[in-house]
Amino acid sequence: MKRSRINAIIREADAFLRRRQFFLPPFAYWTPEEWGRRGEEVREIADRRLGWDITDFGQEDYERIGLFVFTLRNGEPGGQGKNYAEKILVVGVDQVTPMHFHWFKMEDIINRGGGRLVVQVYKAAPDESLAHTPVQVNLDGEVRTVQAGTTLFLSPGESITLAPYCYHKFWGADEPVLVGEVSKVNDDNTDNRFYEPVGRFPAIEEDEAPLHLLVNDYERYYRPKGGEG
Numbered sequence: 001m002k003r004s005r006i007n008a009i010i011r012e013a014d015a016f017l018r019r020r021q022f023f024l025p026p027f028a029y030w031t032p033e034e035w036g037r038r039g040e041e042v043r044e045i046a047d048r049r050l051g052w053d054i055t056d057f058g059q060e061d062y063e064r065i066g067l068f069v070f071t072l073r074n075g076e077p078g079g080q081g082k083n084y085a086e087k088i089l090v091v092g093v094d095q096v097t098p099m100h101f102h103w104f105k106m107e108d109i110i111n112r113g114g115g116r117l118v119v120q121v122y123k124a125a126p127d128e129s130l131a132h133t134p135v136q137v138n139l140d141g142e143v144r145t146v147q148a149g150t151t152l153f154l155s156p157g158e159s160i161t162l163a164p165y166c167y168h169k170f171w172g173a174d175e176p177v178l179v180g181e182v183s184k185v186n187d188d189n190t191d192n193r194f195y196e197p198v199g200r201f202p203a204i205e206e207d208e209a210p211l212h213l214l215v216n217d218y219e220r221y222y223r224p225k226g227g228e229g
Contacts, residue, residue, distance in 0.1 A: 001056055001202040007211040009054050013068045013090045020113050020178050022088060024070060027051065032210050035221045046222045048074040049188070049215040057098055058199025065198075067097045071215065075185040085186040089179040091117060091172040099130075099169040099195040102162075107183035110159040115174030117154040121146065122167040128193060130167060137161070167195060 017024065027045055030038075045051065053069040056062040068090040075082030091097070093115065101124050111117045125131040132148045138161035139152070146152070153173065154160060159180075162168055188200055201216045213221055 001054070001060070001062065002205045002207045003210060004208045005062070006054050006202075006204065006214065007208065009062070009068060010052060010211055013070075016090055016176065017088065017178070022112070022178065024088075025072065028070065029212065032213055032217075032221050035213055035218070036223065038222060039224045042222075043224065046218040048076065049218070050074060051218075052212055052214050053216075054202070054214060055200060056202050058202065063092060063095060065096050065098060067091065067095070071186070077185050077187045077190070079185075083185060085181075085183050087181040087183075087186070088112075089181060091170065091177045091179050093172045093175060096171045097169055098198050099167050101165050101167045101193050102191045103164055103193060104191050105184045105186060106161065106163050107181055108159050108161050109154075109170070110180040110182070111154040111156050112178040112180045113156045114177040115172050117170055117177045117179060118151055118173050119154060119160055119168055119170045120149060120151045121162075122148050124165040124167055124193075130195065135166065137166075 014024070014028075027042070028051065048071075050071045050073065053071060054062075054066075055069075056066040059065040070088050072086045072088060073082065074085040099120070099122075109117070109119065121135045121137060123131040123133055123135050130148070134145045134147055135150065136143060136145050137152070138144075139154075140159055152160060192200060204214075210217060
């Protein structure tokens with residue numbers, strides 16, 4: 001992805017969030033220069049990869065296959081601190097997040113406003129293929145059993161709980177969707193199993209300076225004194 005496109009997505013998503021009365025924390029708006037001046041006091045933000053996360057899953061077609069994420073809080077995998085995570089997502093109309101499951105993470109996906117969120121579900125077979133057996137899902141506390149490959153439509157205010165080994169992909173219908181995610185600790189490096197291989201973090205063409213850093217930019221800019229960035 002070009003950095004100029006990433007910067008434009010950040011501006012568009014921030015405006016969308018503000019229209020929905022959802023406001024990001026102060027560190028969302030730090031410039032790369034500000035990150036360069038920060039010390040150990042903000043290591044949690046960098047180490048837990050809080051912040052802007054924009055991906056086209058290596059497909060170079062963000063509007064069709066892509067996702068905007070801002071991670072608000074997250075713990076350390078296997079650590080003694082926070083054992084939860086929270087994200088806010090913006091999902092475009094017909095913009096697909098590809099089929100995947102998590103080995104360890106259980107998550108609630110919540111439609112916070114906008115259009116309907118469409119979620120397709122399968123169970124993972126023992127060999128991690130798509131099972132063709134019924135899937136048990138939890139919709140706002142109501143347990144349902146649905147057929148493999150069922151697409152569920154979540155209206156604003158509705159949510160689904162996705163257990164480990166539950167394959168799912170999602171996209172927006174009608175209009176862009178503001179989506180909340182509340183989960184166990186999130187680790188995108190080790191806990192994502194995509195059905196078809198994709199790139200989780202995009203290769204970036206630096207055609208202009210970053211507006212704000214993505215979580216995968218921190219290593220380049222954050223160099224606290226007395227430690228390694």
